[in-house]
Amino acid sequence: xxxxxxxxxxxxxxxxxxxxxxxxxxxxxxxxxxxxxxxxxxxxxxxxxxxxxxxxxxxxxxxxxxxxxxxxxxxxxxxxxxxxxxxxxxxxxxxxxxxxxxxxxxxxxxxxxxxxxxxxxxxxxxxxxxxxxxxxxxxxxxxxxxxxxxxxxxxxxxxxxxxxxxxxxxxxxxxxxxxxxxxxxxx
Numbered sequence: 001x002x003x004x005x006x007x008x009x010x011x012x013x014x015x016x017x018x019x020x021x022x023x024x025x026x027x028x029x030x031x032x033x034x035x036x037x038x039x040x041x042x043x044x045x046x047x048x049x050x051x052x053x054x055x056x057x058x059x060x061x062x063x064x065x066x067x068x069x070x071x072x073x074x075x076x077x078x079x080x081x082x083x084x085x086x087x088x089x090x091x092x093x094x095x096x097x098x099x100x101x102x103x104x105x106x107x108x109x110x111x112x113x114x115x116x117x118x119x120x121x122x123x124x125x126x127x128x129x130x131x132x133x134x135x136x137x138x139x140x141x142x143x144x145x146x147x148x149x150x151x152x153x154x155x156x157x158x159x160x161x162x163x164x165x166x167x168x169x170x171x172x173x174x175x176x177x178x179x180x181x182x183x184x185x186x187x
Contacts, residue, residue: 128140
């Protein structure tokens with residue numbers, strides 16, 4: 001049974017698209033997703049599933065969210081192995097002085113292709129730093145994301161692929177939760 005990390009785009013960021021995490025957990029249970037655990041209030045849920053097709057699962061979850069909560073949101077999924085790979089590919093990992101709260105990873109719903117990644121790499125955004133690899137963009141905001149040179153929300157628009165961003169602390173915590181779920185229980 002696979003452990004999946006699910007990230008909803010654009011929930012609980014203001015007065016719109018509000019979802020209580022206990023209701024999100026209950027929705028997952030109604031979809032026969034096992035042992036759902038939420039993390040913070042931004043639409044993160046880790047669960048077990050027998051579903052082998054991530055696109056089919058994402059669409060099923062998007063439809064259920066629309067029906068239950070009355071709004072459309074993108075569902076971005078990663079397996080534990082994929083999230084482990086995201087952590088391993090962090091281009092800032094060996095650099096001193098990188099503050100985890102100022103490092104965001106934008107998780108893209110699909111691969112935008114190399115031509116689109118080249119366009120993003122050409123963006124001038126100093127002192128912010130942007131690296132894109134596969135279905136993830138790593139963005140470091142040395143002055144904080146509150147006053148960025150780069151509009152990280154523009155990345156999915158340029159790529160023509162939806163996505164959602166999480167700070168590094170959230171990425172590593174969700175990986176920790178997923179890895180714990182993968183371990184066999186002592187019972």
